[in-house]
Amino acid sequence: MDQKDKFELNKRILDSVHRYKHKRRIQKYSVAASLTLLVAIGSSIWFFQNDTINSLPSIRQHATSAKLGTGAESEVKLVLGNDQEVQINSDSAEISYSNTGETVSINNERSLQQSSKKTVEPVYNSIVVPYGKRSKISLSDGSKVWLNSGTKLTYPIAFQNGRREVYLVGEAIFEVSHNEQSPFYVVTEDYHVKVLGTVFNVSSYPDDDYTNTALESGSVEIYFPSNPDLKNGAIRITPGTLATFDKKNNDIKTKEVDVATYMSWKEGVFIFQNDELSSILKKVARHYKVQISIENEHLAKQTFSGTLDISKSLDKIFKIIQETTDFEYNSTDNQIKIYQTD
Structure with a gap:
């Protein structure tokens, strides 16, 4: 394929990106009682009350002290308040809590019971989603959370004292039930996000050099x-x-x-617009649970635009990217090396 053909192909890919985004806007659900966000930042400054900030470390302390494992695990793991671990053998697990938090439904196939006795500290649960898996949780207040690969979320089984707080490591999209009397906080290593009712994606992976938030409305x-x-x-x-x-x-x-570019993974699609190959392959590696290294720095900085259907095999994903970017790869077990063609 010569340079002219590659230019025309890249143009068609960009057109497909715009068509996907237009379709996404048409299909976008109503947000009368909710908004849409990804963890990012904005323009004007104001101040929290001191008691707001001072109360946040408790969930951070619990989440960081708990032994939750890593993304290297093979199955989704739910850790209950009594430290009981429940393995969930599913690529896209769905977990739902009753309004008291005492009943937990897993994939609409089985349910678990746990005590939500009110103490000074809430009863916390945690979910660990390994690389190669995704999950969805419906919290006790009706808020929904979609968890991407390599993500951990800690949360009370029932929110107390007018406060709703969760602790996130990794990436998640939140659809928060609106409640003016009870703000919702997403706590990460780098910052805290406060909302009243919104849908947002937070990206806060430990091995990234950044933490992002993107807001769709509200x-x-x-x-x-x-x-x-x-x-x-x-x-x-x-x-x-x-x-x-x-x-x-x-x-x-x-x-x-x-914002559709940052929300599309929930629908099984990655969207890229002039993204560097190194950034793209890091996301691909998390989803397919492999390790990818790029041998050439110039190649790592080459950009790609298009959509990737992550339900396809990894070989097909590479072939799509190869249509506009010159590289070859070899694979040994879960180790993949990318190198530039002569």
């Missing part, structure tokens, strides 16, 4: 305890904004984006 507040310039303060983001927190430089940047 507004959210994000507090950055590690940034001295925002001490005791928060940032509010506006719809269509992607906020990126640079972990190395402790820097925050925002830009306008099409």
Whole structure:
């Protein structure tokens, strides 16, 4: 394929991206009582009350002290309040809690019982989604969470004292039930997101150099305890904004984006627009539970635009990317090496 053919092919791929996004807008569900967000950042600053910030570390302490395993595990794992571990053999597990949190339904096939006796501290559950798997949870307040590969979420089985808090490592899309009297907080290693009712995707993987949030509608507040310039303060983001927190430089940047690009994985599609190959293959590696290395730095920085249907085999994914990017690869067990063709 010569350069002219590749240019025409890339143009057709970009057109397909726009068509997908247009279809996504048409199919977008009603958000009368909810909004849509991905973890990012916005434009104006305001301040939380001190008791709001001071109460957040409890769930962080529980989540970081619990032995939840890593993305290297083979099955989705649900850890109950008594430390009982439940293995879920499913590529896309679905878990649902009753409004008391005492009954847990798994894939509509079996149910578990646990005590929600009110104590000073809530009863927490955690879910660990390994690489190569995804999951969906319906929390006791009716909020829904879609968890991407390599993600851990810790949450109370029933929210208490007018506070709703969860702790996230990895990436998730939240559809939060609206409740003005009980704000919902997503706590990550780098910042806390406060919402009243919204749908949002938070991306906060430990091996990434950044944490992202993207907002589709409504507004959210994000507090950055590690940034001295925002001490005791928060940032509010506006719809269509992607906020990126640079972990190395402790820097925050925002830009306008099409949020569908950051939400599409829930529907089994990755969308890329001029994304570097290294970034693309990191997401691919998480989904397919493999390790991918790129031998050439110039190749790693080449960009790709298009849509990837991640229900297809890994070989087909590589062939799609190869249509506009010159590289070859070899695979040994779960180790894949990418190298540039001569």
